[in-house]
Amino acid sequence: MMIARITVLSAIAAGMVLGDGKPGTGRAKADWLTASSSALPGQPLQTAIRIRHDKHWYSYWLNPGEAGMPTTVEWKLPPGWKHGEPGFPAPVGFLTSGLASYGHVGELLLPVTITPPEDFIGTAKLEAEISWLACSNDGCVPGEAALSLEVTAGDPLPGPAAAEILAAIDLLPRPAGESLRLSVEETENSLVLTLIPGKSAPADLSQHEVFPLTTEVIDPKTRIRFAPGGQNWTATVPKSEFAASPLKELTLVLADRKHPPLQVTWNPPSRKSH
């Protein structure tokens, strides 16, 4: 019996020819995993899109950095079905062709919840298309894959991918909430970032890698590290040459690779008239 009926279509060869004449394939394969092949009406189902990169190739994070293109999903769900936003784990930083980028290598899981409609009966075929740009030191190749998943109405039963998906959810950045607040002071060319710890904040933030999720605010060549400053943690970083001033938002992802990454967002204080 098929526990999880998942149709796996490997990456569509985009017919690309690199400058050296090698055929391109998107340099990665994608498929769609589900924690259960059955779901109850109106109850979210945990799924994950998996991208397996060829060795030495990477795709891009939501903030791709100086070049590249974020991976995107186009949903083709039946009427009444809803999807969440695919979650991305903390990226790794690359410097290729002199350009600083944020991306993912190896096997990448993007957890995403899918919710059937309240009147869900029988079996539904869910479809989505994923597009990515794979790059290496040798060049870049776009890739895309048609994904599909069959889900039957009924009590959820953990399938073979359930544990893997749960592990992937643990790697997703979660809002720091009350535990950490970010403030940003903008000068002409730089930003002073301050993290103000609250209840149950991590004891040490100096070892966290810090990635700007918001694009074009911090120069991607910057290695952001916070240092203790009184009760708080501070970092001064160069602004992106494309930053629009005054800044409207900055979201950072802080990862120490031991705990789930944290996400903090700053918005300028609203200017109230006195």
Add this chain to the structure above:
Amino acid sequence: MESTIKKKSLDISPSVNNVCLESRNIMKNSLIPTIAGAFALITAHAAEIGQSAPDFSVKNTKGETVALADFKDKVVVLEWVNYGCPFVKKHYESGNMPALQEKYAAKGVVWLTVNSSAEGKQGYHAPAEMAEIATKHGNKASHFLMDTDGKMGKAYDAKVTPHLYIIHKDGKLVYDGAIDSNPSARKEDVATADKWFADALDAVLAGKDVSNAKTKPYGCGVKY
């Protein structure tokens, strides 16, 4: 600046599985030439909006020397290219780039397509072969320049392909950035994007100021 780049090069993070670690080491080793390139870039006089565009003297695919000084009183466009790059393909296969080249040539603009791929790097072809590939892609530039040593690209800080620059008749740099607003590799997105580069060039030709002179270019890294 030096230390920032050195640090960054090591900032390929400890990661969650062995595949990543392995890749990290590979990336580290392969970074050495990249870092050298980055230093060269720092020492070069970088192009800046409103300042005199850096001079250059580079051979075209026919072996003729082409210099910025040859085009006094002309509006000059520089377009960095690499036909192996999906973002370049987007603008050639959709016909967008050749159409722009043709349109502005008719208005007296000098269009210089530049390939800065170093010999042995992706996107490099010997001049005669390069000319053939460019023709095959419908390139209608005034000259196709072989910046194989990367000097011209580094002087302009050309980061990606395609990366576009506009030099005013008076020799000042007036545009540095993207061809349009949509950083995708899909041909169908050309029609709906904001035409940042063409709008800038139209403004220059109309004797107006460029309102959006520096935009973030998108594409593949130049293979110096």
